[in-house]
Amino acid sequence: MKKILIAAAFIFVTGVTAAQKQKVVFVIIDGVSKDVMESVPTPNLHAIAQEGALLSAYQGGERNEFNQTPTISAPGYYNVLTGVWYHKHNVPDNDIKAPNYNYPTIFRLFKNQFPEGKAAVFSSWQDNRTKLIGEGLAQTGNIKMDYHFDGLELDTVKYPHDKGRKFMSDIDQAVTDEASRVISQNAPDLSWVYLEFTDDMGHMYGDSEQFHNAVQAADRRVGQLWEAIKQRKEKYKEDWLIVITTDHGRDPKTGRGHGGQSDRERASWIVNNAKPINNYAKQTQQVSVVDIVPTICRFLNIKLSADQQRELDGVPLIGKVSLAQPVASTANHKINLTWMPVDNEGKVKVWLASTNDYKQTGRPDHYKLIGEVPVKDGKFNIDLSREATSNFYKVVLEGKYNTVNRWIISK
Ligand SMILES: [Zn+2]
Numbered sequence: 001m002k003k004i005l006i007a008a009a010f011i012f013v014t015g016v017t018a019a020q021k022q023k024v025v026f027v028i029i030d031g032v033s034k035d036v037m038e039s040v041p042t043p044n045l046h047a048i049a050q051e052g053a054l055l056s057a058y059q060g061g062e063r064n065e066f067n068q069t070p071t072i073s074a075p076g077y078y079n080v081l082t083g084v085w086y087h088k089h090n091v092p093d094n095d096i097k098a099p100n101y102n103y104p105t106i107f108r109l110f111k112n113q114f115p116e117g118k119a120a121v122f123s124s125w126q127d128n129r130t131k132l133i134g135e136g137l138a139q140t141g142n143i144k145m146d147y148h149f150d151g152l153e154l155d156t157v158k159y160p161h162d163k164g165r166k167f168m169s170d171i172d173q174a175v176t177d178e179a180s181r182v183i184s185q186n187a188p189d190l191s192w193v194y195l196e197f198t199d200d201m202g203h204m205y206g207d208s209e210q211f212h213n214a215v216q217a218a219d220r221r222v223g224q225l226w227e228a229i230k231q232r233k234e235k236y237k238e239d240w241l242i243v244i245t246t247d248h249g250r251d252p253k254t255g256r257g258h259g260g261q262s263d264r265e266r267a268s269w270i271v272n273n274a275k276p277i278n279n280y281a282k283q284t285q286q287v288s289v290v291d292i293v294p295t296i297c298r299f300l301n302i303k304l305s306a307d308q309q310r311e312l313d314g315v316p317l318i319g320k321v322s323l324a325q326p327v328a329s330t331a332n333h334k335i336n337l338t339w340m341p342v343d344n345e346g347k348v349k350v351w352l353a354s355t356n357d358y359k360q361t362g363r364p365d366h367y368k369l370i371g372e373v374p375v376k377d378g379k380f381n382i383d384l385s386r387e388a389t390s391n392f393y394k395v396v397l398e399g400k401y402n403t404v405n406r407w408i409i410s411k
Helices: 002-019 034-039 043-051 073-082 106-113 127-133 166-185 197-205 209-236 279-283 289-300 306-311 357-361
Strands: 022-029 053-058 119-122 147-149 190-195 239-245 267-272 323-331 334-341 347-353 368-374 379-383 392-398 403-409
Touching: 022 073, 022 209, 022 289, 034 209, 034 267, 043 053, 043 209, 043 239, 043 267, 053 289, 073 106, 073 127, 073 289, 106 119, 106 190, 106 289, 119 127, 119 166, 147 166, 166 190, 166 197, 166 209, 190 209, 197 209, 209 239, 239 289, 267 289, 306 357, 306 392, 306 403, 323 392, 323 403, 334 347, 334 392, 334 403, 347 379, 368 379
Parallel strands: 022 190, 022 239, 119 147, 119 190
Antiparallel strands: 053 267, 239 267, 323 334, 334 379, 347 368, 347 392, 392 403
8 A cells, every 4th residue: 555655656746847847948040030031941940830839029129119229139139038128138239348137137037946957058159158148247146057058259270260151150050069969968948049140141142042041051950959859858758948039130121231120120030839829929910029038937937026027028928918018108297008908807007116226226116006907998097296206217017917017218
């Protein structure tokens, strides 16, 4: 009798463990606008999307709004890594002079909750680890990646920098080979794979055969990663989420440049194998790349503090969501708020702060509960004549399933 009980308990425990083995790989393919991703044959990306979804997603924050963000590489990656736009993370260009580490990357959110969890980065650009993730910096709590494979671009003996930049394709391949090997053998819980060659070809040749060939090469590399993941799923019954996106599109005229706010430069996309994507992802014409952090948090069961939720600019693409797309405008001493109701359960709490401590010091802001209204109403007005005068407000809309926010900056 005793033996049977122990056997039953063992099955129960291993069953739970197996169900908890969630793992995530996210991939950034540099500088591939949505039209190119769709018109060039990308069978591997499309095979993954068949399991989950291919979503239109914007980069660049919102055009002409307080959160507008240059469509440049490092800001684009940081939008993906932090789930917030430039007005918070403070990376406007590739110099990465002063990232605001008060906004944690997905790696820190993960490590804070799961110190024993394994995190990995595979990348052609060492700054991705040393500056954006901020490995070993006091401001990031000395975060340490468990695996890294990067900096090959600094090895000009093994990878001589030829004019045609073939070396960068070779580096992308080496990065992919190593990422696939580590996924197969060690299965880190959270991995970032970064592939650069596409953007190099875009800059050199614009919309061209060379650029399109590079996109197809990136697709084959994604296929290699996906193969490693599928083998792990099969062999170890792990639950893997793969998310692939791009950091910016390309200029509409020649495809050589980027950095501006044209539709094509802003036109990113998210391919994933998430089953199922939620009503927000289904109902929205264009989700955004800042939605990736809250999505990964949900998948890996990373619990966010109320203050972290109040700052995140994205909305999860899986699970229930109360509201999305908050808009605020001011007129006649009122803040007029609207939002898109998604799952119409419960109420929205409307919070207001005129401090910005979180950005400046990392400490919580002083929010006041202004009102509560059914989520399905989709709107609320804040009467400012009853509040302290300020030229800066943060509005937080807290639903049952998620929280969104808006800043109001008077000129
Ligand atoms: Zn880029």
